[in-house]
Amino acid sequence: MKILFLNGPNLNLLGTREPEVYGRLTLADIEAEVRQRASQLKVEVDFRQTNQEGELVNWIQEAKGKFQAIVINAAAYTHTSVALRDTISAVGVPTIEIHLSNIHAREEFRHKSLIAPVCKGQICGFGAKSYILGLEAAIYVNA
Numbered sequence: 001m002k003i004l005f006l007n008g009p010n011l012n013l014l015g016t017r018e019p020e021v022y023g024r025l026t027l028a029d030i031e032a033e034v035r036q037r038a039s040q041l042k043v044e045v046d047f048r049q050t051n052q053e054g055e056l057v058n059w060i061q062e063a064k065g066k067f068q069a070i071v072i073n074a075a076a077y078t079h080t081s082v083a084l085r086d087t088i089s090a091v092g093v094p095t096i097e098i099h100l101s102n103i104h105a106r107e108e109f110r111h112k113s114l115i116a117p118v119c120k121g122q123i124c125g126f127g128a129k130s131y132i133l134g135l136e137a138a139i140y141v142n143a
């Protein structure tokens with residue numbers, strides 16, 4: 001089984017600022033943790049980050065037929081992107097929404113996720129562990 005991890009804007013800055021909100025790990029540290037768990041679970045992962053909305057759209061489109069699930073931290077695009085929502089819905093690859101922070105316990109504008117209704121489920125608030133839980137959810141929805 002192949003699982004595609006997608007990371008949206010500014011997640012490349014993890015570990016450099018706002019550790020009280022997002023923790024001290026870098027995105028590379030989180031990727032290493034995901035890869036370790038994926039190898040225990042005998043699944044393959046591809047792990048990517050971009051600051052560009054259109055690149056996320058292209059990657060989701062290209063996932064069809066190549067990946068059995070997508071785990072996405074769309075970052076700020078979670079709250080704004082009709083394009084991402086339409087793409088997830090159109091492509092039909094089972095998608096898990098994840099966040100490091102509990103978006104429902106933060107500012108009002110973060111409470112709304114435009115992609116949540118087209119995802120299998122949402123995991124948020126567990127820091128880097130949200131990625132591991134996302135991996136396990138991706139396997140679960142394919143079981």
Ligand code: CA2
Nearest residue numbers: 010011013014017075076099100101110
């Ligand atoms: O909690 C999450 O994972 C978020 O997706 C992170 C996004 C935020 O816009 C969402 O509401 C929740 C922000 C990612 C930016 O990460 C930074 C990391 C270090 C310094 C600055 C930003």
